[in-house]
Amino acid sequence: MILISLQGGLGNQMFQYAIARILGEKNHTPVVLEKSFFILKEKKPGHTPRDFELNIFNNEYLISSDLHVNKFTNLSFLNKVRKKLGCNYPKTFLEEKFTFNPEALLVKPPVILHGYFQSYKYYDGYEALVKQIFEFPVNKLDEVNSSLLYRIKETTAISIHIRRGDFINDMKTKTFHGNCSIDYYLKAINFFVSKFSGFQLFFFSDDSEWVKEKFETLPNPKLFIDHNKGENNWKDMFLMSSCSHNIIANSSFSWWAAWLNNNPNKTVIAPKNWFAKDIDTNDLIPDQWIRL
Numbered sequence: 069m070i071l072i073s074l075q076g077g078l079g080n081q082m083f084q085y086a087i088a089r090i091l092g093e094k095n096h097t098p099v100v101l102e103k104s105f106f107i108l109k110e111k112k113p114g115h116t117p118r119d120f121e122l123n124i125f126n127n128e129y130l131i132s133s134d135l136h137v138n139k140f141t142n143l144s145f146l147n148k149v150r151k152k153l154g155c156n157y158p159k160t161f162l163e164e165k166f167t168f169n170p171e172a173l174l175v176k177p178p179v180i181l182h183g184y185f186q187s188y189k190y191y192d193g194y195e196a197l198v199k200q201i202f203e204f205p206v207n208k209l210d211e212v213n214s215s216l217l218y219r220i221k222e223t224t225a226i227s228i229h230i231r232r233g234d235f236i237n238d239m240k241t242k243t244f245h246g247n248c249s250i251d252y253y254l255k256a257i258n259f260f261v262s263k264f265s266g267f268q269l270f271f272f273s274d275d276s277e278w279v280k281e282k283f284e285t286l287p288n289p290k291l292f293i294d295h296n297k298g299e300n301n302w303k304d305m306f307l308m309s310s311c312s313h314n315i316i317a318n319s320s321f322s323w324w325a326a327w328l329n330n331n332p333n334k335t336v337i338a339p340k341n342w343f344a345k346d347i348d349t350n351d352l353i354p355d356q357w358i359r360l
Contacts, residue, residue, distance in 0.1 A: 069130070071100040072181045078121040078302060079320025080184055082202060085122055085129075087172060087185040089201055090194050097177040100130040124302045127201050168351035186320060187351040188327065202328060204306040212295065213303050216270075219291075220310050224267040226260055227308035228253060228315045229322035230279050248317050248339050250282055255360050256315040256337040257286070263335070270311060272304045272322075318342045326357070 072088040074081050085101065092099040106120045122129075161175045163183020172185065191198045209217065219225075230253065260267060269290040273279045276294030283290070296303040301321075308314060308325035313335045316322035326336040336357040342349040353359060 069098050069100050069178050070095070070181065071102055071179070073102045073105070074120070074122075075105045075118075076184070077118050077321065078305070079322075079324050080186075081120070081122050082324050083184055083186045083320060084181070085127075086198050086201070087190050088181060089127075089129075090173070090190065090197065091175065091177070091179075091181075093194070093197060094173070095177050098130055102180075119299070121299075121302065124205060124299075125202055126205065166347050166349065166352075186323075188354050189351055199328060199330075202324070204302065204309075206306070209303065209306075213307065216291075216293065216307055217310055219268075220270065220307060224264060224313075225311040226257075226267050226269050226313045226315060227311040227322075227325065228257070228269055228271050229308060229317045229319060229325065230271065230273040230275070231317040231319045231321070252339055252360060253283070253315065257288070259337060259358070259360070260313065260335070261288070267312070270307070272308055313337075323352070327354070 070088045070091045072084050074084055076084075085099070088099045088101075091097070101120075101122065103120045106118060159175070159178065160180045160182060161172060163169065163172070163181075163185060166184075166186065168187040168189040170189075172181075172183075173190065175181075230248070257269065267288070269283075269286070269288050271279050271283065271290060271292045273292075273294065276292050280292055293304065293307065305321060305325045305328075308322060309328040309330075311329065312331055312333075314322065314326040314329060315337045316326050316339075318339050318341070323338075326334075326338075329336070336354075338353050338357050338359050340359045342352060
């Protein structure tokens with residue numbers, strides 16, 4: 069089997085499942101999602117509580133949430149076992165750096181994967197598969213979101229994702245991730261002003277009041293979307309992916325919205341600084357995207 073230890077929010081879970089699914093397809097092997105992270109979330113200091121969200125997609129996989137299994141996917145515990153037994157089993161593949169590692173695509177099952185695997189380069193030749201496994205359940209859209217989808221399709225829509233939440237309120241997260249500045253968003257909007265006319269801005273954020281306060285005075289037609297909470301937040305990702313163009317935050321959530329955007333003429337603007345710390349993210353952002 070290919071077992072992936074899941075962690076993080078929806079965007080991170082999608083990165084992790086994508087690499088596991090690709091390896092599963094290459095090796096004709098089932099994928100097992102180890103999700104005890106979400107059971108233990110209240111016990112993990114420094115981790116923003118998250119829920120397992122991949123069940124919004126219609127995929128076949130095995131799930132393990134047994135805490136005993138979690139013990140056997142713990143690298144520290146595994147290393148002790150290996151040392152005592154003098155062996156290298158069960159096999160694990162640990163992502164040591166944030167950059168793309170082609171060796172990850174060569175591992176053979178059975179194997180336990182640890183990491184985030186946040187690079188579009190893992191999907192080279194598997195783009196159709198990845199888009200298939202992350203096909204949104206459009207039939208589950210409510211009336212409000214169906215109406216928004218119609219408005220998005222009827223105009224040149226530009227999505228703007230502004231993530232605050234734990235990026236602002238959790239000191240550990242804030243120190244590591246940082247936050248996109250207002251100046252970044254204004255530069256991105258001005259870029260579209262210089263290229264297009266007659267477009268509409270669709271703001272998506274977990275802090276809509278702050279966003280309205282900062283961007284309400286913009287002369288461009290705009291709409292602030294803030295009603296998709298909790299288990300419905302995938303609807304924001306879907307609506308953003310349905311826009312003509314995207315301005316994303318330093319967030320895997322809006323990264324996926326932009327990557328899943330099927331407009332062949334899309335323009336995607338991403339921040340130059342993805343993290344507050346100096347981490348190489350050249351393998352994260354596709355070459356066609358513009359970094360400001």
